[in-house]
Amino acid sequence: xxxxxxxxxxxxxxxxxxxxxxxxxxxxxxxxxxxxxxxxxxxxxxxxxxxxxxxxxxxxxxxxxxxxxxxxxxxxxxxxxxxxxxxxxxxxxxxxxxxxxxxxxxxxxxxxxxxxxxxxxxxxxxxxxxxxxxxxxxxxxxxxxxxxxxxxxxxxxxxxxxxxxxxxxxxxxxxxxxxxxxxxxxxxxxxxxxxxxxxxxxxxxxxxxxxxx
Ligand code: URA
Numbered sequence: 001x002x003x004x005x006x007x008x009x010x011x012x013x014x015x016x017x018x019x020x021x022x023x024x025x026x027x028x029x030x031x032x033x034x035x036x037x038x039x040x041x042x043x044x045x046x047x048x049x050x051x052x053x054x055x056x057x058x059x060x061x062x063x064x065x066x067x068x069x070x071x072x073x074x075x076x077x078x079x080x081x082x083x084x085x086x087x088x089x090x091x092x093x094x095x096x097x098x099x100x101x102x103x104x105x106x107x108x109x110x111x112x113x114x115x116x117x118x119x120x121x122x123x124x125x126x127x128x129x130x131x132x133x134x135x136x137x138x139x140x141x142x143x144x145x146x147x148x149x150x151x152x153x154x155x156x157x158x159x160x161x162x163x164x165x166x167x168x169x170x171x172x173x174x175x176x177x178x179x180x181x182x183x184x185x186x187x188x189x190x191x192x193x194x195x196x197x198x199x200x201x202x203x204x205x206x207x208x209x210x211x212x213x
Contacts, residue, residue, distance in 0.1 A: 102153070126162050151178075
């Protein structure tokens with residue numbers, strides 16, 4: 001650092017003033033990136049699959065920097081997925097304390113009664129405990145299926161699928177259409193965009209994540 005060898009890993013660096021090299025190469029401050037992806041089904045939310053199946057990273061080639069996924073979507077779930085290298089924000093968004101809302105469109109394998117919807121809204125017993133109250137709306141019924149909208153603020157593994165199973169039905173189709181202030185609007189399936197600065201500010205406010213200095 002500034003031409004001197006530093007051997008203590010917790011040495012404090014002022015990224016604006018200090019000049020740091022590693023193995024003779026200058027280290028640069030990484031630009032923060034916030035990638036909003038409309039994930040199609042059939043893509044894994046993982047960096048590398050041992051079986052070489054497609055992953056969400058195949059949809060954002062050539063970014064030039066690593067961004068991690070904020071939470072995950074199942075292989076068969078489509079919709080909004082955020083990827084970022086802003087670890088503070090990612091931690092805030094997945095911290096249950098901040099109750100960030102996520103909305104899902106669900107096609108259930110059966111017609112659901114009002115009682116079943118009320119049960120989903122009040123909370124159902126899963127193997128890892130009761131679910132918190134959810135906002136549940138019936139969108140429409142077809143002859144055989146109920147289409148509904150579920151908003152939850154927890155992020156347990158396969159939560160929506162397990163909730164629907166807990167009331168005796170199954171999820172045939174699952175799409176995440178909202179994460180807090182972020183929606184799918186204008187984003188085609190398989191496409192991504194950078195967040196607008198105002199969207200990042202909103203997410204920081206909702207999760208109390210401090211801006212990196
Ligand atoms: N709930 C699920 O069951 N699956 C997802 O991918 C997201 C939420």
